[in-house]
Amino acid sequence: MPKVLVSDPIDQVGLDIISQVAQVDVKTGLPAEELVKIIPEYDALMIRSGTRVTKEIIEAGTQLKIIGRAGVGVDNVDVPAATRQGIVVVNSPQGNTIAAAEHAIAMMLALSRHIPEANVSVKSGQWNRKQFIGVEVYKKTLGIVGLGKIGSHVASAAKAMGMKLLAYDPFISQDRAEQLGCRLVDLDLLIRESDYISLHMPKTEETYHLINAQALAQMKPTARIINCARGGIVDEVALAEALKNDQIAGAAVDVYENEPLEENSPLRELGQKVILTPHLGASTEEAQVNVAIDVAEQIRDVLLGLPARSAVNIPGLYPDALEQLKPYLQLAETLGNLVSQLVGGRVDFLDIRLQGDLANRDSKPVVVAALKGLLSQALRERVNYVNATIEAKERGIRVIETRDASVCDYTGSLHLEAKGSLGTHSVTGALLGDREIRVTNIDDFPINVPPTRYMLFTLHRDMPGIIGKIGSLLGSFNVNIASMQVGRKIVRGEAVMVLSLDDPLPDGLLSEIMKVAGIRDAYTVTL
């Protein structure tokens, strides 16, 4: 039975799902050294934001097939290291959207009305109403940075409270912003004109310290900033300075550059101008159930050999689309494997042509599947959907992808041409009845054969007696022929012969075949 390590608190409903197929060990709060020590025995790792999955942990996880992040942000996982090792990384892109958006709104209101301090004050026996005069958000301008899932929900809620909305997001359209009632503006303008700024973008190289001393200096002295996105997007030292010097009016922070927040962080000393929560954005009962189910199902599926629906390091596909494309992925992988064996040595160049209906589909997964097949001879089980593209790139394989919707012999077909150190070969394949794979062309010779485990291909002169000779030769080596087909362009010209064999070709037989008069070339293929 596979083993799954759960290293952060995860709702029981998720653990129950994984338990259907694996042994689940819950060990939270482990130091990194301990994780490195125990990870080799696990097939999957399930985390929230508490575990930092470093390169060291990933490299030690030699059995790991999947890392599941029960949440959105995967910045606590070294995704490139996981990709290189062929480990799929999945998340729950939507499970905690509402929770995080509501937390940002709650922070904005709590900050405006001094709720945390007023609460502490009353509970300590005081009745000090003057000290806690707040401000309204009605008719104030909210600048939303990152108008994705959470940012959009914040926009709807803020609009309902009568706020004016500005948004900055370099990747969304004017139309989408307008739909949400936001004016799409540049970041400088948003920073200068907003009364509240709420951050909802991922932490990336571009967003690291995006809100720095310079940006804070441009904000209105009455403005307040809310960070429920990621620590590090705001420069915490600069923020503390800006608050101390009354450059801005307040800040509400849920996420920190280092979590847990350091004891001596300057943010802790700023009184009621600052509200700090310990990364609670996703901490609702509903969100924790959602993300636990979402990620646990993906871990279960991957351990059962099924695809994950929200993988961040393989081409994303919605389950319905994946279901439809699955036979084509199998076709692409088979053809990639076949053409690499025909070429023999190193492959330098692969031309992938999607034909017919396939030309109108999402090509990315098909290309990845073809590369996986192409590299499977060299890398065996080390290559998978996660690392095929990176492995191909590192091996200097140039990939060209073309589309030709006008080819209509089959509903959809795929043509691969590979150039390598030992020559160039091409194969075409299609699906019969939407499921069964057929190889329909080899090196421009029309054929129609189902791929089988052991195959023999010959290029020969189309002349009487040659097929019989090959048959007798195989028989003399006790190799049983399951099926045989010949393809030719012109009578008595060149032809290809494709034999499906019940057994692998024994040593020495290929060179005997090459000696038969009229045989130009012969290749064995194991699929």
Ligand SMILES: NC(=O)C1=CN([C@@H]2O[C@H](COP(=O)(O)OP(=O)(O)OC[C@H]3O[C@@H](n4cnc5c(N)ncnc54)[C@H](O)[C@@H]3O)[C@@H](O)[C@H]2O)C=CC1
């Ligand atoms: N505090 C918490 O507990 C939680 C925090 N989060 C964090 O919230 C953030 C947003 O999550 P979602 O809305 O689900 O993600 P999303 O992917 O739906 O939206 C992110 C948006 O940011 C935009 N963006 C990317 N680079 C940008 C840049 N340089 N400037 C401005 N916008 C940029 C993207 O175009 C996208 O529209 C993530 O960082 C996530 O990790 C999410 C859930 C809970």
Ligand SMILES: O=C(O)CCC(=O)C(=O)O
């Ligand atoms: O696991 C958590 O509670 C944090 C959630 C979060 O930050 C995220 O989903 O990006």
